[in-house]
Structure formats: C-alpha cells, structure tokens
Amino acid sequence: MNTIHPSIDAMNQLIAAYTVASQNARFCHWNVVGPHFEDDHELFGELYTELSDEIDLFAERIRALRGFPMSRLSELLAATTLQEYTLPMTARNMQKNILADYEYISEEMNTMIETTADDAVTQDIIVGSKRQIDKRSWMLRSLLWE
C-alpha cells in the first residue's frame, strides 16, 4: 500500500485551508473596528501569525516526502471550501467566522488523522496542529459566550 499519497493530500489540504484561514485572520487584524479594537486587533494578528507559520511546516513535510506543495493562490483557493471574508463585518462576526473556520479545519483533521495512520510523522504534525486549532476554538467560543 502506498502510504505517501494520503500524507501529501492531507498536507496540501491543510496548506489550502490554512492559507485562506490565515488571510481571513489578517483581514480581521486590519479591518476590525469597535470598542474592543485593541484586543481584537491583537488577537487576530496572533491568529494570523500562528496559522501562517504552520503552513511552512506542512509544505516542508511534503518536500521531505519528495512531493511538491500546492503553492499557487488560485489553486489553493480552489482546493478548500473555506471562503474569503468580505466587508462589512462586525468584530463579533469576525470572531464567529474565524471560529467557524477553525471548527471546519478541526473536523477535516479528524479524517486526516485516520488517512495518515500509516505515516506517524505526518500524523504527528496534524495532531500537533489540531491541538492548537482546538485550543484556539475553545478560546474563541469563550470569547463569544453569552
């Protein structure tokens, strides 16, 4: 059984999803307005940095597996169902939308953890990234609590 292709597929899927999610966080970092501007601006900036740093990890794992990562924006946009944000958007809706992006990624990762069961190294990358995605989801849900 070829164990490489499910790993490359999973990593490419994550590059696509994280590229859109990180740009969405950056969109919020730049465009958020409102009474909690400072906190929101800072949080969205942190999320952007966290997500974009992870993308390199996925791409380099693909290279280690002798594959080539999906790298063109047009291909990445086509490869994920995550959507780019548009204005106007309230600060609260930005938080809600980012939480939805994170929950989508977390759900996708459940499947990837199964499909990469024969490749512990790639699976470990997904598990490590999912730990952070789930932690941030918890924080965003807490922020949105009413």
Ligand SMILES: [Fe+2]
């Ligand atoms: Fe900034």
